[in-house]
Amino acid sequence: MKQSLPVLLHHHVTARRDAIAVSPENFEAQLKALSAAGFRGVSLAEAHAFLVRGVRLPGRPCLITFDDGYLDNATNAWPLLAQYGHKAVVFAVTSRLEHGPARPTLGDARAGRVALDDLPNVTDHLVTGEHGLWERRDQFLSWDEARAMEASGVVSVEPHGHRHASVFCRPDFQTFFKPRNKKRTFDDIETRTVFGLPRFEEGPSLSSRAFLPADELYDLALRETPQDTGEALRFFADSRNEERLRSKVLAIPRERWGRFETDDEYAARVHEELAPSIAAIRENLGRAPVSLAWPWGAFTEAAHEIARGLGIEMFFCTTPGANPPGAAAHVNRFKVRDKGGAWLRSRLEIYSRPWLAQAYATVRR
Incomplete structure (x- = not known):
């Protein structure tokens, strides 16, 4: 057999x-x-x-x-x-x-x-x-x-x-990078992150080409969101701040949110x-x-x-x-x-x- x-x-x-x-x-x-x-x-x-x-x-x-x-x-x-x-x-x-x-x-x-x-x-x-x-x-x-x-x-x-990191696998998001409890052992993202950046959908790092957020989104996040952990906690505690941030992201045409890696970059x-x-x-x-x-x-x-x-x-x-x-x-x-x-x-x-x-x-x- x-x-x-x-x-x-x-x-x-x-x-x-x-x-x-x-x-x-x-x-x-x-x-x-x-x-x-x-x-x-x-x-x-x-x-x-x-x-x-x-x-x-x-x-x-x-x-x-x-x-x-x-x-x-x-x-x-x-x-x-x-x-x-x-x-x-x-x-x-x-x-x-x-x-x-x-x-x-x-x-x-x-x-x-x-x-x-x-x-x-x-x-x-x-x-x-x-x-x-x-x-x-x-x-x-x-x-x-x-x-x-x-x-x-x-x-x-x-x-x-x-x-053993993750990447952004597509330009869809429900929330933002903010101070939070970290439940996962492997919680790293293979790109720069700052408070206020859209938390795009994540996937295993080797499974696909990564989506790379545009500088325009980083600039918006840094301009609108405190980068000190304590201040960021207070910022996101007020849901109105997050809604204003979301509105400003959505006002940017989706094609300007970023790009996918090339095959060579992947x-x-x-x-x-x-x-x-x-x-x-x-x-x-x-x-x-x-x-x-x-x-x-x-x-x-x-x-x-x-x-x-x-x-x-x-x-x-x-x-x-x-x-x-x-x-x-x-x-x-x-x-x-x-x-x-x-x-x-x-x-x-x-x-x-x-x-x-x-x-x-x-x-x-």
Whole structure:
């Protein structure tokens, strides 16, 4: 029977309640269930042999992946993977990786080398800043931790882009840039922003050519809107100010709001996102990366060709489905939920069968 490689998509392994987090208790239960059912989390090299060269893998393989490169991947996930004999790949946003010493892990605590209270706090992530506004600040791996995970043979670290930013994807807006709470880990826009600039519709940075606001809009925003955070808060607290600003923007003909990037500008921006990420892996881990997880799973054929030119051979997406031998150009992954081992085993039984995986993915989309 034709083989399909199930690929699991994780982000956090932490006790924090989050849509993209699995608790350490459920993660351990899932790993136990994998082993009990005969599934084995394979290495990056084994996945490469199967997805690129079509080499059949023995037993019941699966590939465990993590996106973004959060610290809890090292402190919580890595020791549990090692304990239960599974391997994994972390796709890291390389600009976020820190230069600092490796921190203690759950494995250190279980071995009695440190107390549980001495482990890094990877649960709290909201920080209250200026004027009482809070911001999400997740902790990320250090390069020392990435090197230690790779040296253990348990976890490989590969690129997930350098900044993981957004762009304006079309000139439609409902609101303006204003002081606000920041709920998202990756909240950057790949263009200059000022208070009072229309907050045009956003999309993943690699998925399309960006819309670039015109100087006329920046000039209007700077003229009409205070740029001090406290003053801007007071300005937007009065809805009449925002309505006046909206009227002035709408009085400018839409064709003067800005322009879209050229194909060459888009290609240069894609290169600036991917090349530093690939170079950072090479420089800090001493090897050339072979795979890439697209930020937000979004890309174009032009981005795909640029990544190929940079030496990437496996491309991981966020769509569910089958992964037959040689399917490296578009590797499907299914998102792992914060549930126990029985749930995960049921999904692996589906995604390890090509016809069933494709049928199930079609229904789920």
